[in-house]
Amino acid sequence: MDIRKVKKLIELLEESGVAEIEIHEGEESVRISRTSAAPVAPTYVQAPQPQPVAASAAATPEKTFSAAADEEPEIVGDLVSAPMVGIFYEAMAPGKPSFVELGQSVKKGDVLCIIEAMKIMNQVESEFNGVVSKIMVENGDPVEYGQPLFVIREQ
Numbered sequence: 001m002d003i004r005k006v007k008k009l010i011e012l013l014e015e016s017g018v019a020e021i022e023i024h025e026g027e028e029s030v031r032i033s034r035t036s037a038a039p040v041a042p043t044y045v046q047a048p049q050p051q052p053v054a055a056s057a058a059a060t061p062e063k064t065f066s067a068a069a070d071e072e073p074e075i076v077g078d079l080v081s082a083p084m085v086g087i088f089y090e091a092m093a094p095g096k097p098s099f100v101e102l103g104q105s106v107k108k109g110d111v112l113c114i115i116e117a118m119k120i121m122n123q124v125e126s127e128f129n130g131v132v133s134k135i136m137v138e139n140g141d142p143v144e145y146g147q148p149l150f151v152i153r154e155q
Helices: 003-016 055-059 061-070
Strands: 020-025 028-033 078-081 086-089 111-117 120-125 130-135 148-153
Touching (some): 003 028, 111 148
Antiparallel strands (some): 020 028, 078 148, 130 148
């Protein structure tokens, strides 16, 4: 394959924002992939503030209990968020073991999952050292940019 074609493909890749491209010409093929040099900043979610309970509601224990049950538990640890819109996959392929399990120890740079965007599989790596304390997405679910995927608790 002509080096000028490869250079042109690299330029097109940089301009388009696509993470990876693979081209086949006869028996020759070239795969160009780019990764972001800048680390993705962690996203922190603030727990909802408790609302004051009115005196009439405080007199009824059932109402107070149901209101407390509706509140989400406070997230303890660092959040790993989706760097793009796509489909969340917990393993490399169907039938393969998951990249991480609940309670598994991970290091910064370990692959946590894959997000498929435009037929391209993008690996999501851990930004933290710790233990996976919560997986917030199911396999095959669509995810949005910035959506929390994992909670990593410091060991």
